[in-house]
Amino acid sequence: MKAxxxxxxxxxxxxxxxxAVSPQTAAASLATQNEWSxxxxxxxxxxxxxxxxxxxxxxxxxxxxxxxxKFGIDLKAxxxxxxxELPISATYVIDRSGTVQWAHRDLDYRTRAxxxxxxxxxxxxxxx
Numbered sequence: 001m002k003a004x005x006x007x008x009x010x011x012x013x014x015x016x017x018x019x020a021v022s023p024q025t026a027a028a029s030l031a032t033q034n035e036w037s038x039x040x041x042x043x044x045x046x047x048x049x050x051x052x053x054x055x056x057x058x059x060x061x062x063x064x065x066x067x068x069x070k071f072g073i074d075l076k077a078x079x080x081x082x083x084x085e086l087p088i089s090a091t092y093v094i095d096r097s098g099t100v101q102w103a104h105r106d107l108d109y110r111t112r113a114x115x116x117x118x119x120x121x122x123x124x125x126x127x128x
Contacts, residue, residue, distance in 0.1 A: 007115040025080040051087035093121040
């Protein structure tokens with residue numbers, strides 16, 4: 001999110017809007033937006049409804065849950081449910097007609113879309 005915040009001016013110069021979507025409650029999403037001083041919206045996806053429609057949802061295995069707790073991550077409180085469901089990391093560039101023009105998905109939460117790839121996808125859309 002911090003890397004995206006850094007390129008936000010370039011994204012906006014290209015006429016695009018950046019939005020983060022999380023299964024966190026609206027209050028938790030707003031807290032994240034404020035804590036990280038994000039200049040873009042951090043929207044709530046209760047129950048992973050949007051993530052589920054993109055086929056991105058998985059259930060956190062029982063053996064991993066104590067690790068989250070050890071790091072002070074309370075998924076039940078943050079997400080407002082006890083499903084232990086999370087979306088995999090995904091980034092989409094969607095054109096004005098609602099068509100996905102570029103996508104990045106990775107099962108490894110540490111692998112995120114490169115901001116330069118997002119900017120390149122936006123350039124391709126502008127060139128059409």
